[in-house]
């Protein structure tokens with residue numbers, strides 16, 4: 001039996017499952033809870049941003065930007081992506097040189113980007129505080145509905161015969177002669193692997209590959225806030241900030257999503273996360289500092305229930321598992337793995353099918369953490 005197994009029903013697992021199965025591979029997809037219950041689900045939308053991305057991810061983002069606008073047609077859904085443009089707001093003189101360098105680099109990667117002086121920022125975002133002195137503008141960036149997209153990938157995977165099993169939590173990978181031959185569930189059941197194994201279970205990948213690789217990643221319960229409807233939402237673009245932990249997105253019904261990297265509390269026993277009052281206050285305070293008219297904003301939803309793995313060098317590891325000739329892994333997206341997902345899934349699928357690692361994935365190899373001895 002040549003059944004390939006994918007662990008993790010987030011955007012990566014579902015997109016890779018669809019990609020492989022639509023090229024004739026027999027695929028079983030195992031998900032501990034339900035599709036889109038991890039980082040690929042939850043309130044609000046996700047930023048699809050090239051602006052201020054690590055330079056090693058820019059080639060992936062250049063490809064992802066080609067995919068996103070038409071992805072709903074490929075998946076047969078309502079539009080999933082909205083082009084809003086991204087503004088990285090700058091408040092401190094000392095952040096300007098970094099901003100100039102990014103403008104040059106992003107344009108060199110074919111991602112139109114410009115530096116806006118204060119007056120031009122106010123033309124685009126009239127509500128920003130007087131303290132904003134400039135912004136880096138990336139007009140092709142936007143936002144997408146992560147839950148709908150992930151479910152749409154799963155539905156396409158189902159159409160091409162992927163065997164999706166939800167409620168199956170994998171505890172261990174069983175190896176024989178350098179191959180992953182089976183998986184052990186937390187209940188102690190064994191699931192045989194006939195073909196390849198894809199470990200794309202985000203928060204669990206580090207533990208699952210530990211016998212073969214020491215990934216320098218850890219899990220974070222990232223906080224997302226959604227406001228009650230605002231009479232006049234001042235936020236027009238996807239907004240980031242060069243020196244505050246802040247990301248803003250206008251949501252439906254006049255709501256505002258506030259995030260950026262504040263952390264909630266994760267309970268490993270119940271596997272649930274909760275937002276913390278101080279972190280909520282800090283996130284809202286930053287939003288108000290940047291858009292003064294948001295003073296008095298009320299939080300409708302405060303969520304920290306969706307774990308994400310962060311990596312030591314802030315870029316993911318996407319590679320074969322060393323010592324397991326038929327296994328691939330991907331994790332450590334560090335809070336920005338959504339935007340590049342369609343491009344990465346496409347590249348991982350082609351790697352598995354033709355055996356050659358695509359050049360664009362070379363910077364994400366595990367060997368970058370190996371010792372020199």
Ligand SMILES: Cc1cc2nc3c(=O)[nH]c(=O)nc-3n(C[C@H](O)[C@H](O)[C@H](O)COP(=O)(O)OP(=O)(O)OC[C@H]3O[C@@H](n4cnc5c(N)ncnc54)[C@H](O)[C@@H]3O)c2cc1C
Nearest residue numbers: 008010011012032038039040047170204333336337338339
């Ligand atoms: C709050 C928040 C905001 C974010 N904002 C952005 C953004 O604006 N832009 C951006 O680009 N990125 C953003 N990200 C990051 C992005 O959402 C993630 O990098 C991406 O969704 C990861 O997808 P995944 O498929 O690897 O992981 P997940 O969606 O977490 O999927 C992994 C799945 O594996 C399952 N699983 C875990 N362990 C096991 C196991 N042992 N056995 C079986 N199944 C298992 C989980 O239940 C989960 O469904 C954000 C993330 C969070 C949490």
